[in-house]
Amino acid sequence: MTGTRVDREQSSDLPIGELLRELTPQVLGLVVRRFRDFDAAEDAVQEASIVAVMQWPRDGVPDNPRAWLTQVAFRKMADRIRSESARRRRETEVVEEAARVAETSLDVAPGEDDTLVLLFMCCHPALTPSSAIALTLRAVGGLTTAEIASAFLVPEATMAQRISRAKQTIKASGIPFQMPNADERSVRLRSALHVLYLIFNEGYTASAGPHLRRADLSQEGIRLARLVLRLQPENTEVGGLLALMLLTDARRRARTGPNDELIPLAQQNRALWDRKQIAEGVALLSSALPKGSVGPYQLQAAIAAVHDEAGRPDDTDWPQILALYELLKRMSDNPMVALNHAIAAAMVHGPKEGLNLLDALKDDRRIAEHYRIDAVRAHLLEMAGDPREAAKYYRAAAGKTVNFPERNYLLMQAARLTD
């Protein structure tokens, strides 16, 4: 750990925590590539980060923090292998190699591909979504296990166990640490984008307890999407996903009232929408759309952009939203899309059209029991001038949702119509 130390302002403007999270996946990628043991590498990089957290604020950030971290992580790996093989009396050449590498690592080039390979590994389809999310946040996002546990409201030991099992699954499945071939790559990228989408979504919509959203996970989703876009600037769906996140998150401050109550789009104070973020989302989308094939994330982002660009609810360009949902519906057999399509159709052609489309979803077992079917039906019945039936469906929806603020909102709607 020699080398010139400079003030950290000179080295980087980022606070140490952010700098470490930025560097973690790059360093981890390097270590995994070198030692081919994801599980041990992950621990070694975590240990190196802990050393950095202790030393950097005191001594200043080294002028090449990535090389510093890599070297410490390589040493930790060398120590690990040394103590293992001291017990087992073998693999001496590996130890020598590790020790040698540890002393000469400063010139190791950072492989941008490593971060992507790492992401693909963490989002491997062999993992359950919750395992993939946890592993991605830890290995690529650089969050601590405690931070991830608190974001998902589970004990730290449980999250540690989940991450450790995910690593075992990867180990057992023998997934090599290398860039998949071109065909495989697009499949893996899709599953990685889905994991990022889930992280964002968890922060934005789900959340637990009385609070409607957990900002940190949305921000983390956005940060990771930015990272992937840097690595895959030509992939238009990556840009689409990031745009979708920005355009949705832009409404954050308007989305809830002072007591965490839910405020629907039509009643939001649009002055609270984040114009800068909307502009960034629109710009991203505008540069992605003409480039190549238009995928579902871009279409979702386009829909979000149409909403964001309306100064008042009445200015919303519903025919365009309907057209976008029609495209989206053709592209993916997703009942949520069909549901949103029904709303758009109602806004363009009247509530009867929307209700007819809802009836078509009755037999779709993936969504038939979902609270949103009832909530949308209630809304459309209200539009159609049938407050009694509408109240009935608002209450039915309230009985099915598992989200606190949403339940309160739906009960309030029913009460408003019957008072």
Added chain:
Amino acid sequence: MKYILMMHGQKGSWDEYAKWSKEDLQRNVEFMQQFSKELHESGVFVDTKGLAWPQEAKIVRAGNNGEPVTDGVFPESKEFLAGYWVIDVESAEQAYKVAARLSAGPGADGKPGNMPIEVRQVLGSHHDLGL
């Protein structure tokens, strides 16, 4: 998705449990320890609490001035909560599986207890709004 698994029993079940043989009690205690270990190791454990026996349970309501009023004796048929587990799993089916495993825990005379376990989703859990 978080689910709570609640084990209920009638007041009389506690008295019966108190009369179990040493072997039955031991089997049951070991099972509960093993069950808890499995929840931890599979990375789904969130919380658990066992409750004191219901002999001293009271229903409290506010009286006219807001002071606590406890009512009288419960009927024998009343169900009491014995304890609960909160787990974080991928699906309702997975929660039901864990509940069934709990229900299959050993009861008296070496037979399966077959206790009814109430499974409810905890509010605030995840659901996907979009794609």
